[in-house]
Amino acid sequence: MENQIKLAYVDFCHTVVTKYTLGDYIRFYLLEKKKFLSYFLFRFKLLSIENILIHIFNNQDISIAKKYAESLDKHINFDVIKLLKNLIDNDFKIVIVSAGIEVYIKPFFERQNIEIYNYLTTNNDPIYQYLYGKQKIKAIKTFEMDMSISTRVGISDHISDMPMLEYCQRKIAVKGGNKSLYNFAKLNNWEVIE
Secondary structure (H helix, E strand, O other): OOOOEEEEEEOOEOOOEOOOOHHHHHHHHHHHOOOHHHHHHHHOOOOOHHHHHHHHHHOOOHHHHHHHHHHHHHHEOHHHHHHHHHHHHOOEEEEEEEOOOHHHHHHHHHHOOOOOOEEEEOOOOHHHOOOOOHHHHHHHHHHHOOOOEEEEEEEEOOHHHHHHHHHOOEEEEEOOOOHHHHHHHHHOOOEEEO
16 A cells, blocks of 8 residues: 555645735835835736736745745744644644745745645746635645545635635634634634634
8 A cells, every 4th residue: 555645734824924925025025126116016006916926936036035034933823833843743744835935935934944845835837826715726636646645634714725624634724814714613613723
């Protein structure tokens, strides 16, 4: 029998950290790069997020990403970090499934000494563009092809992640910016991280 793997699928924004990071990182990146005109255009929705992301993907600057990851320290959800470490101690592989981008999420987890098995994050690949809602489950199923999974855990704060959570045997809702998932989880006796 082939080895079976235990996976924990984890949202990043408002779950691992207590804020939405993609737009925040874009602003941070533009200001660090001193692209004030682009920042102004983005801020007033005259420049699309898609155009800026293409620029970021094509000109990744690790030093800016690391600096941003460090700035997230004050937004850590320590209960989720503790849970992730416990899952790892119990042989789970952690997979980040996020609309955020790996360039800053990876150094964040390196700073926390948490080994991430894989990152399913927004990038230039059509499967991984705009990883919200149903797009997350599509990315997960693509990722899992040819894998033998014994157990899945889903961890998120947002109702848009219901497809991901319903796909998992163990569902954990994180009280965050979205009360709909939290309320649903309480009504259905799911695990909840306050």
